[in-house]
Structures are given as C-alpha cells and as structure tokens.
Amino acid sequence: MSEELYKEMAQSIIEGDSDKSVELAKKSIELQMHPLDTITKGFVVGVNYIGDQFGKGEAFLPELVMAGEAMKAAVATLEPELMKLGESREVMGRVVLATVEGDIHEIGKTLVGTMLSASGFEVYDLGVDQPAEKIIGKALEVDAHIIGMSALLTTTMVRQREVIEELDKEGLRPRIKVMVGGAPITKDWFQKIKADGYSEDAIGAVKIAKQLVGKADA
C-alpha cells in the first residue's frame, strides 16, 4: 500500500504538480505514515530522478524548478507533523542567499537557490538589492552555514567584500562560509576578497556548497 503511495509521491514531484504533492502529503498524515519516511522514500526519490535527468540533459530548467516547488509545498505540509514528533528533516545545510545592495539582477541568484534546494539545502532567498546588515542578520537568525551573494555589476561587486569584512570583524568566519557569483565575478576577484567559494553556474554552486559544509560528493 505505502509502496504505491511512495511511487505516486515521486511521480507528483517529477510532474512538478504542487497540488498533487500537497494532497499526497495530507493523505500520508491521515494514514499516520512517518513524515520522514514520506519525504525520503517518496518525494525525495522524485527530486533525485529529475536532478539526474537534468544532469544528463534530458530534463529542462522549468521541469527542475517545478519539481522544486512541488517538493517545497509537500515538505511545508509535513513540517508541522515533524515538529510534533520533535524531529527535523536532515538538511545539507542552511544557506542565506541574496543579490547585493544596488543590484537588481535576479535570475542567476534564483537559479542557484533552486538548485541548492533541490539538492537538499535549506535556502533563505532574500531577493535583490539587499544590504549587508540584512544578509548578515538573516544568517545569524537562521544560524546559516553559508551566505551566498550574487552581484552582476562591477559597481556592486564591492558589496561582496563589504559583507566578508563585516563577518570577519564580528568574528563570524569561518563559522559562516561565504560563496559568491555573478557575471563579473572571476577567480581573481574571489581570491582577492577571500571568499570561501565561487562558481560560474548553478550546478557548480551546489558542488561548492557541499564542499563548504563538508559533504562533498565522493
């Protein structure tokens, strides 16, 4: 019985159907299935499948994003149950993500967030044009492992350095790791500002994030 249901759950993620995934999550609660099982044996299987297909070039970005949304919706439905049981889902790490102050380029940052979520990170995406204190404040509030900053302008990339300097001043590194990205961000810049990681694309961002939390793929 639950085998069938797990399959349906995975399928709802693969199809990116949030209505369906929420409905199945609710059903699992009614059936008193363990929410962690529901997540790991059901929904996560779907996410992994789409991630795989995406990696092979057989699934496309919208499918990946929709799978991510369906997953998020299902997990949100199950979260209160987890709380009741005093358990929490194992996450890869918590990431606070933002485009820096004065910069409104959004897409790249959002894609990085999507890929990180799909790979098991808990992502707090603050949006664009975010000042240092907001970014750091949020990181402290959620006890983040990583701060990810996007900057696409040569006039705003300096903000990345400001955040890093602020973190250093407060003695918050290496507890909080910093990764950076965006069109003008080069390896030189990343080294110059002494960030912990940088990547030219979203798939690379996931790899770096995993390294930074010590969970790199073998």
Add this chain to the structure above:
Amino acid sequence: MSNKNIKTIRDPKLKLDILSREEVRKIHDATLQIIERVGIKFPSERALDIWEENGAQVSRESKIVWVKPSIIEEALRKAPARYPLAARDPAQDLKLDGNHVHLGTDGCGVEVIDINTKEKRTSCLQDVRDIARVADATEEVAFHWVPVSAQDAPTQARGLHEVKAVWENSTKHVQTESIYNAKEAGAAIEMAAILSGGREALRKRPVLSLMQCTAPPLAHDGGSIDAALLAAEAGIPTGFMTMAACLTTGPATMAGNLAVGNAEVISATALLQLAHPGAPVFYAAAQTASDLRTGAYTGGGPEDFLFGAATNNLSDFYNIPLSMGSFATGAKEPNWQAGLEGSLSTFMASLVMSDMLLGCGFLHGSRIWSYAEMMLDCEIFSIIEKMMRGIEVNEETLALETIASVGPGGHFLAQKHTRRHMHDLFLPQFLDRRPYGEWERNKDDARDWALAKARRILNEHQPDPLDEKVDREMNRIIASVENA
C-alpha cells in the same frame, strides 16, 4: 547626405514585414491590458507622484501603478518621431528618422581580450579610451556606447570618467548605459552642456544620450527611472531597453514575451512624456530566449533574430526610433558561432530599419570585449549595408551594350562599363579567398587580420582633442561627485 567617416544603411531596397498590422495591434492591446490590470512596478517616489498626478492608480506600498490605456496612448503621442543624435563634430551628427540604421559599439563589458597580449583581463579606463579611439576611426561605427567598465575608477563617479574618456577620444556621438542613478546622470548632463556650450545648445544638439534597462518582468529600477527623468528634462534622448527573456523573465512564447517587454518600455516612455512632453525618447530592446538547460542569457539563436525584426514594428507603431541589440553572441572567441549570430541578428534588425544597432565587439553574452570581434562585426555590417541596397535595375545596370560588344565567349574585364562599376562590388577586408597553399603557410585567418587592423589604428589614429577649458570643467564636475 552622408556623414564624415560614417557608413549607415539608408534608402533600403530590401524589406521585411514580420508582423501584420493586425498582429501589432494585438500585441499593443495585450500590452495595454497588462499595464491596466497587472500593473508595472516603479520604485521611484518621483515617478509615483507623476503617475498619481496623471490619474493612474498607485500603490505606495508595492510601488505598482495601474494605468488606463487612454493615459498611456495619449502620452505616447507626444513623443517626437525624429530628432538627431549630435556629435562633437557636427559633420558626424546622426539622423534618427526611420531611414537610417546606425551601428554602435556594445557597452559595459567587464573583461577585455588585451590587444597586445591576447590574454583576457579585467577592463579599465584606458580600455575605454583605446576602444573609443579605434571606433572613431572605423567608419562602420556611427556612435559609441561606453564599451567597457572603467573598473579602476572610483565607483561613485565611474560613469562620468567613462563618458569623458569616450569624448576625449572620439568626435562621434556618445550614448551610455553605465549611468543609472540621478546623481551621476545630473553630472553627466552638466558635462554634456559644457561640451555643447550651454543647456539650450545641448537641447538642440544632444551630444549625449542615455539608455536605461527595464527590470523584467514588468518592473523598473528606481535609479534608472530617476536618471531618465533628469535626462528627459534636459532634452537628452533617453531610451528604455527591455531584456525580457522567454522562459525566465518572460513567457516561453515569443508573442507573450514581446507584450511583457513592450509593457515595460512603453510605460516608462509614457512616464517621460507625462513629465516632460515632447522629450526625445527611443524604444530599446534586446529580447531573447533563455537557455532551456541553464537559464543562461546568451543573446543569439533564432528567437533573438526574430525579436530583432519584430521590435521595429512596435516602435514604428508608436512612431519613435528604435535601438536594437544585435551582434550578441554567447561565443567565447570570434568563431563560427559569433559570425552566425552576429550576421543573422544584424541582418534581421537591419531589414526592418532599426534606427540604432548595438553589440559590435562583444563576446560571451555581452561580457568580454574583443578588438578582433569588433572589426569582424564591422565587416558583417558592411556586407549587410551592401545587401540592403539591393539590386538596381535600369538601362545602365542592365549593360545591354556592353553585353553585345563582348558577345558569346570572351570576358568583361576590359570593358569601360566594368571599370565604371567595378567598385559597386563588395571588397572584403577579412574574407579568405586566397589559394590553399598560401593559407597553408601561416594558417592565419580573419581574426588575425582583424586584430592587426585594430592595432594599426590604435598606433596611428588620434582624433581632435577636447578643448582644454572643457576638459578642466569636466574634471571639476567629476571631482565634485567623487568627493561628495
């Protein structure tokens, strides 16, 4: 009349109607619906005030405005259909009148392939100077964008150092996309007024124009809007460019993406007309489709080419000039992809007589400047300029007498008619038509010759310098912004 040392496409014989009148109407109607029902975000207090004064529905909280079609349409009717882009040298003023296609360099790059070492490195102020000087000498380039970012100049006045560097090194018109806040815009306008000889002179012959990006989907950047309002007030031509891209910042369908981009552009254009009726404005666009696998913005690809042709139908409908992104490519060096994307995008945008074309010189999705690419793009433009003139058919060109005098067999090489017309034929600079063996010796190609040409220009060409007094005054303005 043609301009000094500037090649433009005009009096075209080739023509393309990519959208029917009815289709343009449909896109226009969809656009008005979007502006009225979905709304557009204007995160600028000044802009929200203007909208409110003119009867739009405004949310101060979300910064979204909802505007009735009649307000938009009436405002757009106030925009002038034609006006000049003035140059430091009046013989290089450009007409924006629907019958000219002018090529500009691309702008705001972040890295440069060094002209000597051929290595990629971070862009700096000297690059802005050098590129402007090469462009000044190149007849295909009619006007400048600030080509790359002067990353060694202080951020708060970087945009000012950049425009000054271009003025210093060229007598052609300067358009910038690197100034996107009120403070720098105000200072840039002052600098332009000094160059023109006063505010009124600047209004008549604007030696500077401004390009601002919209913030798709359906939003604007506050700094850009404030900068544009200042420019419009000073009579400086101002355009809004949409980059709404299928899949990410716009619908996957091309028509829907055109409507989203159009809503952004005409809402901002209408705002400028409400604030400063009759201000010179232009439509600008660089729409494309995001990559299905990565979401990357590449520019290039068939959607890009189609957008390039469709957008002029929209700007014609609103009767304002168009600045169209062309020559965009995702290629990492001047290669097959760069040639393909540059040719087709520029051909399509030229067929419909887009008034300004941008993009010359860039690689890697508008990020890396390459002198070789610049020269190769110029040759593509020249080929298209030649094609746009079409085929002339008359007694002289039919050459009946000459054909009769050569008769069956023989050749036309020694004919007077041939002498008269041999220079009608295109003379390439960079197309390889040599014997195989000759190529084999060095295996060199267009890229090497293009780079060599740029080097030669950089060594030899020195345009008229700026007047000393103008120079001092400009420095004073820059310093005041820098030290504020």
